[in-house]
Structure formats: structure tokens, C-alpha cells
Amino acid sequence: MYESSALHSLGRERKSLCNSMTEKIDAKGMAKLIHGSLEALGRHRDEINALNVFPVPDGDTGTNMYLTMQAVTKEMEKAGDSSMASLCQAVARGSLMGARGNSGVVLSQVLRGLTQVLEEHESVGVHELARALKRGSEVAYRAVMKPVEGTILTVVREASEEGERAAGETRKLEDWLAAVAKRARESLAKTPDLLPVLREAGVVDAGGMGFVVMLEGMLSALSGRPLEEVEDEFCPEKKVEETTTATSGEDYRYELQFLLECGEEGMEEFRKELAKLGGSVLVVGGDGLYRVHLHTDQLGRAVELASARGRMREVEITDLKEQVESAGERRGKPPSPGMTSGIGVVAVASGRGLKDIFLSLGVGVVVEGGQSMNPSTAELWEAVETLPQDRVVILPNNKNIIPAAEQVRGLTEKEVLVVPTRTVMEGLAALVAMDGRLDLKENGERMAQAAEQVKTGLLTNAVRDSRWSGGEVRKGSYIGLFRDKIVSHHHDLLQAARGLLEAMFEGGEEILTLILGESFPEGLEEEIRKFAEEKGLELEVLRGGQPLYPLIVGLE
Numbered sequence: 431m432y433e434s435s436a437l438h439s440l441g442r443e444r445k446s447l448c449n450s451m452t453e454k455i456d457a458k459g460m461a462k463l464i465h466g467s468l469e470a471l472g473r474h475r476d477e478i479n480a481l482n483v484f485p486v487p488d489g490d491t492g493t494n495m496y497l498t499m500q501a502v503t504k505e506m507e508k509a510g511d512s513s514m515a516s517l518c519q520a521v522a523r524g525s526l527m528g529a530r531g532n533s534g535v536v537l538s539q540v541l542r543g544l545t546q547v548l549e550e551h552e553s554v555g556v557h558e559l560a561r562a563l564k565r566g567s568e569v570a571y572r573a574v575m576k577p578v579e580g581t582i583l584t585v586v587r588e589a590s591e592e593g594e595r596a597a598g599e600t601r602k603l604e605d606w607l608a609a610v611a612k613r614a615r616e617s618l619a620k621t622p623d624l625l626p627v628l629r630e631a632g633v634v635d636a637g638g639m640g641f642v643v644m645l646e647g648m649l650s651a652l653s654g655r656p657l658e659e660v661e662d663e664f665c666p667e668k669k670v671e672e673t674t675t676a677t678s679g680e681d682y683r684y685e686l687q688f689l690l691e692c693g694e695e696g697m698e699e700f701r702k703e704l705a706k707l708g709g710s711v712l713v714v715g716g717d718g719l720y721r722v723h724l725h726t727d728q729l730g731r732a733v734e735l736a737s738a739r740g741r742m743r744e745v746e747i748t749d750l751k752e753q754v755e756s757a758g759e760r761r762g763k764p765p766s767p768g769m770t771s772g773i774g775v776v777a778v779a780s781g782r783g784l785k786d787i788f789l790s791l792g793v794g795v796v797v798e799g800g801q802s803m804n805p806s807t808a809e810l811w812e813a814v815e816t817l818p819q820d821r822v823v824i825l826p827n828n829k830n831i832i833p834a835a836e837q838v839r840g841l842t843e844k845e846v847l848v849v850p851t852r853t854v855m856e857g858l859a860a861l862v863a864m865d866g867r868l869d870l871k872e873n874g875e876r877m878a879q880a881a882e883q884v885k886t887g888l889l890t891n892a893v894r895d896s897r898w899s900g901g902e903v904r905k906g907s908y909i910g911l912f913r914d915k916i917v918s919h920h921h922d923l924l925q926a927a928r929g930l931l932e933a934m935f936e937g938g939e940e941i942l943t944l945i946l947g948e949s950f951p952e953g954l955e956e957e958i959r960k961f962a963e964e965k966g967l968e969l970e971v972l973r974g975g976q977p978l979y980p981l982i983v984g985l986e
Contacts (some may be wrong), residue, residue, distance in 0.1 A: 453602060454603075457516070460517060463652060466647040466648045467645075468647070470647025470648075472659065474643050478636055478643075491640060492532065494534040495533050497530045498688050499509075501528020505521070521541055533637040538721065539714055540854055542714070543567065543569030544565065560593040560606075561591065563586075567583070573712055585617045585637075585641050589610050591613075604649070617638070621638055621766060632897055646661055646664065682709060682725040686723070686729070689722075692718065700736075708728070710724065720945070722736065759782065772819065772866045773816065774819035774823070775791045778805060778825065778826055779799070780977060784976055804834065811842060814842055822844050825851050825860060832852075847871075847872060853982070887933075888979055888983075891981050907919060907926075908980075923980060924958075931961050939967060940968060944972075945968045947981060948976065
């Protein structure tokens with residue numbers, strides 16, 4: 431299932447944690463199991479991220495689960511492992527505070543349920559662990575407004591059922607955990623039978639995959655055997671096609687997540703109000719602090735409801751409509767009056783040509799980044815601080831960079847506006863609409879509206895074999911993506927490009943913009959020009975030099 435690679439050993443302490451006869455572990459032993467799960471997620475997070483319903487280099491489930499568990503271990507370090515109760519409190523708090531994305535929030539609830547049982551004991555065996563895993567499953571199901579089978583919820587539940595069964599047959603921790611991990615992997619393999627979107631794509635659930643990885647990491651820590659040895663035991667054939675991830679099947683534009691400080695009264699009503707605005711609703715926590723997660727098209731209304739309840743912290747907004755980041759561009763008009771004086775601009779882009787275009791339009795700093803290369807909050811903050819202006823606009827130009835950009839506002843005394851552009855095509859359209867004589871709020875409205883008017887299509891290479899509505903997709907072939915769907919596929923770039931253009935063209939468009947990537951073949955530009963002539967479109971060609979995407983298409 432996984433590629434073999436060397437792992438950093440947890441050392442002799444891991445090897446001494448348990449032998450085949452061990453029946454109980456204390457807080458110190460439990461902490462080592464948790465560190466083992468983090469190590470396993472760290473090893474495989476990129477593997478999980480790189481696999482998606484669309485065979486493109488995108489996805490963040492592995493990273494979200496890894497960062498959630500990393501927050502847990504940091505909280506554990508503060509609390510120490512002197513008692514099971516203090517350890518469990520640290521796990522519950524760390525997972526709530528550090529939960530990332532839908533998968534991370536669900537995982538935090540599994541951990542919350544586990545700790546509710548484990549904190550009552552100084553040492554635990556198979557019966558306590560079985561009850562804890564069952565409680566974790568129950569708490570996670572209750573947290574999800576509309577539980578869907580074929581997800582991490584199913585994998586955790588079926589693993590907990592095996593935990594109860596195996597506890598009646600063995601008292602040895604290693605044997606019990608091995609049985610649970612085996613059942614979890616079997617459950618994972620069946621997720622495509624439960625979710626049509628998984629079955630259609632021929633993949634399994636990413637969150638479920640992450641949970642399986644965690645269990646195998648724990649088993650490695652418990653037994654003292656290297657992780658790759660444990661993985662080989664459960665998946666000797668290492669079938670890559672079983673290690674992919676999926677989207678939720680929802681069709682909402684934004685993912686909104688934040689911490690909410692408020693009283694407990696009225697939280698169930700708040701949860702129901704959010705459910706009217708979208709899907710994947712999670713409101714978890716207590717004692718005055720809640721983690722909230724929502725997919726919605728009504729971002730403003732959701733924020734308004736939350737603000738009325740209490741104080742929002744650590745707000746993260748991700749645009750879900752661009753599964754694949756791109757670059758893109760708009761016409762090279764001169765900067766709006768005053769753009770480079772009263773308001774500074776930071777933009778994210780990759781490719782020498784794209785950087786030059788942004789700079790020519792008045793951008794003060796271009797931060798290197800894009801698909802598979804997301805700049806940190808610190809890098810964006812540094813760019814903001816280098817500008818002489820006190821008012822700054824940030825154009826992330828990538829959905830994965832938006833949350834990092836949002837964090838900059840809390841780190842600087844400058845007034846910062848983040849326009850949630852998902853591609854550089856949208857970023858440049860927003861930039862053209864900007865007017866430095868207006869305030870940030872007015873500019874935000876103008877720029878967001880301009881970005882929404884641009885249709886962006888992406889042409890890239892498939893990173894693995896897959897399927898789409900038009901048939902088979904072969905690794906290395908070209909695929910065209912538009913509005914979160916594969917709309918063309920061909921081994922020939924020109925044919926794939928024409929298919930993408932045909933899918934995007936609806937009539938009424940006037941301008942076709944092509945941004946040529948670093949791997950775009952010489953000579954094909956003229957062939958695409960013929961398409962523009964056939965459709966009566968004005969054609970503009972820019973050499974962006976962006977990686978990963980030989981061609982980015984804009985229609986307006």
C-alpha cells in the first residue's frame with residue numbers, strides 16, 4: 431500500500447514499551463502510542479495529499495490530520511505524562527484547539543471520546559481501550575450533523591466493533607491492536623461500496639486512510655517493530671489504487687472554520703442555523719470554547735451568526751471551488767490611478783513571466799508560491815512589512831494560501847485586506863479592478879466581483895491512472911479541468927486543450943487569454959489561435975513560465 435522508506439526510530443524506549451505479553455499501559459505508554467500515530471501520519475501525509483478524486487497534485491487531508499495530531503503532542507509536552515487524567519486533558523484540548531479541516535475536527539471528536547473513558551484509569555488494557563474506541567466513534571457521529579457512511583466515521587465505527595469483539599478473546603495489547611488495525615483496513619477498502627463518488631473514481635476515503643495510518647503507527651510503537659514492517663503485514667501487495675482520497679460530494683464554495691468563545695446556552699440552535707447555510711457542519715467543544723466547521727455559499731451570513739454568539743478566533747476560509755490551484759492572468763492594462771501610492775499590494779505567483787506581469791501592474795512584492803509550494807504566514811507577513819504603505823492588499827491566488835494570508839491581519843499593525851483569489855487569473859483580474867483612491871472595503875467588493883467574472887481552465891498532467899465521465903485517464907496524459915470537473919483528456923496536449931476550450935466556451939465571451947507554462951511546447955500557440963478565430967474571440971497570449979500547468983486559460 432505504501433512505498434517503503436526509512437523511518438526515524440523512536441529509539442529504545444519504543445522497543446521497551448511493550449512485549450507480546452503486555453496487558454496494561456500507563457500514561458507514559460499511551461503517550462508513546464500517540465507519538466507513533468503522529469510519526470506515521472508524518473510519513474504518509476504527502477502521499478495522502480497527492481491523491482485525489484481528480485488525478486492532480488492537490489489535497490490536504492493528510493496535512494490536516496497531521497497538524498491536528500501535532501497540536502495534540504505539543505499540548506501533551508506542556509502537561510507531561512505523570513497521570514492518565516492530565517494526559518487525556520491535554521489530548522482533548524490540543525485536538526480541539528489544533529483541529530484543521532473537516533477530517534481534523536472529526537478526528538478531534540474521536541480523541542475526545544477516547545479520553546472520556548481513559549481518563550478514569552491510571553493504566554488501561556484491552557477492555558478499557560475497547561470502550562474508549564467505541565465512545566470515540568459515538569462522539570464523532572454525534573458531532574456530525576449529517577453522518578455519511580463510507581467516510582472516516584465508518585472506519586472508526588467498524589474498528590471499534592472489532593475492538594469489542596477482540597477484547598473478549600485476548601488480553602494482549604499487541605494482539606488486540608493488530609486485530610483493530612486489520613479490521614480498519616478492511617473497512618477502508620469497502621468505502622467505495624458505500625459512497626458513489628468514491629466508487630465512480632475507484633478510490634477510498636482519505637480520512638479513513640488517515641485513521642488506518644494512525645492505528646498502524648500505534649501498533650509499531652507498541653510492538654517495537656519498524657513501521658514499514660507493520661504496513662507490509664497488513665498490505666503485502668501495496669496496491670496504490672487503494673490509497674486515494676475523495677471529495678465530500680458537496681457543492682459549496684467556502685470552507686469556514688474557527689474557534690468561538692461563547693456560553694453554552696443556545697449552541698444547539700446555532701448548530702441548526704448553520705446547517706441551513708451549508709453542509710459538513712461541526713460544532714464541538716464546551717466550557718466556553720467551541721471549534722466550528724462549515725461548508726457554505728453564504729460566508730457572510732455564517733460569520734454574522736457566529737459573531738452574534740461570541741468572539742471568533744483563528745478564522746480560516748478556504749475556497750473549495752478550485753480543487754486545483756493554477757496561475758492565470760488578465761489583460762495587461764496599466765495600474766489604476768493611485769494604486770501604488772496609498773495601498774500596497776502583495777501577490778503570490780510562480781513563474782518568472784507571471785511575476786513580471788504582477789510587478790508591471792503595480793504589485794509591490796511578489797511572493798514565490800502556488801500549487802505544491804504554499805508560502806507560510808511568516809513569509810506573507812514579512813512581505814507586508816517591507817511595503818511602505820499602511821494599507822495593504824494580499825492576493826493569495828491559491829485556495830490553500832488563503833488561510834495563511836488571513837492570519838497576517840493579526841500579526842501586523844497595518845490595515846490588511848485579503849481578497850480570496852483562487853488563481854492568478856483571478857488575482858490579476860482583481861488587480862485591474864483596484865483603485866487606490868478608495869478604501870479597503872470598497873476595493874474588496876470591486877476586486878472580488880472582478881475575480882468572479884473570470885472563468886479559469888487548467889491543463890495539467892495526470893499523476894496516476896484514474897477515471898472520469900469520458901472514460902479512462904492514463905498517468906502522464908493531459909487533462910483539462912474546469913469548474914471542479916475533468917472536461918477533457920488526451921495524450922496529445924493540443925487535443926486536450928481544444929477539449930478544455932470547447933467545454934469552457936458558452937457564448938458571449940469576448941476575450942480568450944492563454945498563459946503558457948514552462949513546459950508548453952513551441953509551435954502549438956498558433957493552433958489554439960485558430961480556435962479563437964472560430965469563436966470570434968480576441969486572443970491574448972502571455973508567457974507565464976508557471977510549473978505543473980502547461981496551459982492556463984481565461985475567458986471573459
